[in-house]
Amino acid sequence: MAAALTLYRSTIGKKAIMAITGFIGYGFVILHMVGNLHIFEGPAEFNHYAEFLRTIGTPVLPERGLLWILRVVLLASVILHVTAAVQLTRLDWASRPQGYRQTKRKQATFASMTLRWGGIAIFFFLIYHLAHFTFGVGIPNFAGHESAYQNVVTGFSNPINVALYIVAVGALGMHLYHGVWSMFQTLGLNGARTDGFWRGLAALSGILLFLGFSxxxxxxxTGVVR
Ligand code: HEM
Incomplete structure (x- = not known):
């Protein structure tokens, strides 16, 4: 227990927490993005997928049982991820001399800047998004969770929502690009020779997520789904 606390308090411990919780969030967004693509199969398939999420794990667990476990894990991950990010940013500021001169450090600063601002944008997007599709706020005639398809169609009939979602998933793609790459660094997988490979992989996953969501x-x- 004491060893775990010491690790948590260290910079490397906080980075490890960011990597693990980030990976959990990353897994969720990939599954969510793939699941959302069921919308192209029509209302029955999409609503069936939403129902599957509610009933997964039954009858061993009560309805929504596993869903709630996943929600708790996800929420705990987001809280730990944000807390460790704030603590690392403070440590970074406290140890910073009078500004950066070298190009390499400038690159790192750009990555951490976009990670921080992107992270803040995604946090606010998440509140906006849950208000919409989970709580039905801002969706005229919210049709309930059994009609998730209808809610998505109503929500995105408003061009302001479409624009905001596209900007948000763009920020998410950038965040994942930098985040996945820094996760490889934290795990020590990144060497001078393999840097291009991991960077390419991180960029590809960010682009695919952006395209899949948008x-x-x-x-x-555009009326393709209605
Ligand atoms: C165009 C993009 C997206 C669409 C169409 C979409 C659609 C939906 C829908 C329909 C629901 C509600 C399902 C229901 O309970 O009826 C939902 C829930 C959710 N979405 Fe998204 N989503 C999108 C992007 C995102 C992104 C980028 C994130 C994360 C960064 C995200 C995170 C969540 C979370 C955490 C929930 C709540 C799950 C729960 O506990 O019920 N979504 N989404």
Missing amino acids: TVPIAVI
Whole structure:
């Protein structure tokens, strides 16, 4: 226990927490993005997928049992991820001399700047997004969770929502690009020779997530999904 606390208090311990919780969030967004693509199969398939999420684990667990476990894990991950990020930023500021001169450090600063601002943007997006599709705030005639398809179509009939979602998933793509790359560094997988490979992989996953998420609002506003 004492060893775990010491590790938690160290910079490397906080980075490890960021890597692990970030990976959990990353796994969630990949599954969520793939799941959302069921919208192209029509209302029945999409609503069936939403129902699957509610009933997964039954009858061993009560309805929504596993869903709640996943929610708790996800929420705990977000809280730990944000807390460790704030603490690391403070440590970084406290140890910073009078500014950076070297190019290499400038690169690192750009990555951490976009990670921080992107992280803040994603946090606010998440509140906005849960208000919409989970609590039905801002969706006219919210049709309930059994009609998730209808809610998505109504939500994205508003061009302001479409624009905000596209900006948000763009920020998410950038965040994941930098985040996945720094996770490889934290895990010590990144060497001078393999840097290009990991960077490419991180960029590819960020781009795929951006494309996968943004096709849904675009498909609705262009009338492909209605
Ligand atoms: C175009 C993009 C997206 C669409 C169409 C979409 C759609 C949805 C829908 C329909 C629900 C509610 C399901 C229900 O309970 O009826 C939902 C829930 C959720 N979404 Fe998204 N989503 C998108 C992007 C994102 C992104 C980028 C994130 C994370 C960064 C995210 C995180 C969540 C979370 C945490 C929930 C709540 C799950 C729960 O506990 O019920 N979504 N999304």
